[in-house]
Amino acid sequence: MSPIRPSQQYEAIADHLRTAMREGELNPGDILPSEAQLCESFHSSRGPVRQAMATLRNEGLISSGRGRRSIVLEAAETESFDAILSATSWLSSHGIEPGSRTLLVARQPAPADIAAKLEIGEGEPVVSLHRLRLGDGEPVLVERQHFRMEYGRHILGMDTDHESINRGLQQAGLNINNISRTLSVIPAPDDDAQLLELEQPSALLQLEMRTFTHAGTPVACMDYRYRPDRISMGMNNTRGNPSPLWVNVHV
Template sequence: MGTTLQQHQEIAAFLRNAISRKEFAPGEPLPSESELCERFHSSRGPVRQAMATLRSEGLISSGRGRRTIVLDTVPTQSFDGVISYSEWCRQSGFEPGQVTQSVTRRPADEALAAALDIEPKSPVVSVFRLRLLNGVPAMVERLNYPLDVGRHLLTFDTDSGSIYQHLISSGVDIDNATRTIDAVGADADDARLLEVAEGTPLLRVRRRAFSSNGNTIESSDDRYLPGTASFTLNTIRGNPSPLSMVSAR
């Protein structure tokens, strides 16, 4: 069942998408509060809440007695939006979906054991899902967890929604994550689920998530169709960058 957006989320999604499409370019003003109230048949409260959301994402100026100006076309994201596909979709104004292919408990091979910082053959829980964007195939998701984390998924309906939110609700401590982004050719499973030819270039995002005490709690491999997602990072000279570029060789 889809999630109905609250009015302030609907307004924020409309403006975010319009800014992304450059209907409002950097330096240009947004519609006034009264214009947005009229467009969405809204009171000022939801409009102001939507504008506050866009300010927190770095998309617009603070206003303060003057027309609000567009600052950038790419929003910053919350941690939830970075690590959760479902939350990323909702923040972007899209409807997430999923079709689970398998949920298995199995022994970790050497590569997965190394990624999760556990002993080889230790039990892990692996989830393999096709992710949808407004009902259309967009990404193939391979998630792996040590058993003490993954056990929460063995009785969870992984077609019902966000695994990330379910783990958080189950008390799992997800504190920080790293992402490695590259390109990979679609394998047979990717090709079948994404309805493309084998070898089609896909955007691959490999993620490792950690608890606040440094324990590795997830190793994932997400493969996006071209044109589904892009990654933007703003850096400032003289300040450390969260981006590292390393040789793939």
């Protein structure tokens, strides 16, 4: 497995500024310190400072500047990388008590669609995990995860009702570096509707995700299906910076 990568300096600078915004030290409309001031505060060259500022612009937290010092935009919630990876971290970050009911955890041969997503041969072994995720005891989403065997083997001995899978994999030395997500709306299958306590016909928000190591090796593919009345999403954008959100239309 890849060793866990230490945080880079630009990440530390960006984290410091995010914390200042969250705790009210920097408020909407405030002008951020200049590049020179940030370089001095963090004993940094201009490169990491500029990368940190670009990160915050892409997150919609600060204005684009364009020759002027950036200002703090209206507060917008952002997801930490761990909250994207882990429903446990995501629910906890919103002050909600996470819970799980494991429906399946097993080693099994990969069907063609899962094998393609994990870039392995059809029929090769994977570890599959199927859980109902709860928030304060209420059903929030149905979670299906499939891991390449070299990573998923660590899950087989875990208490998947009570332990964080992401935390367990981190402790085993796995470094997940990047994530790809696709959001769709789908009709609720009867089994998912029953688990989520929905009357039929209903629709679900489906989030399909793939995770990768720093070397680009797929770790897992996930299929999360949310009760639509228990999730909302949003993002800020600034002119001159590409949006991390892409939108397709199917007619």
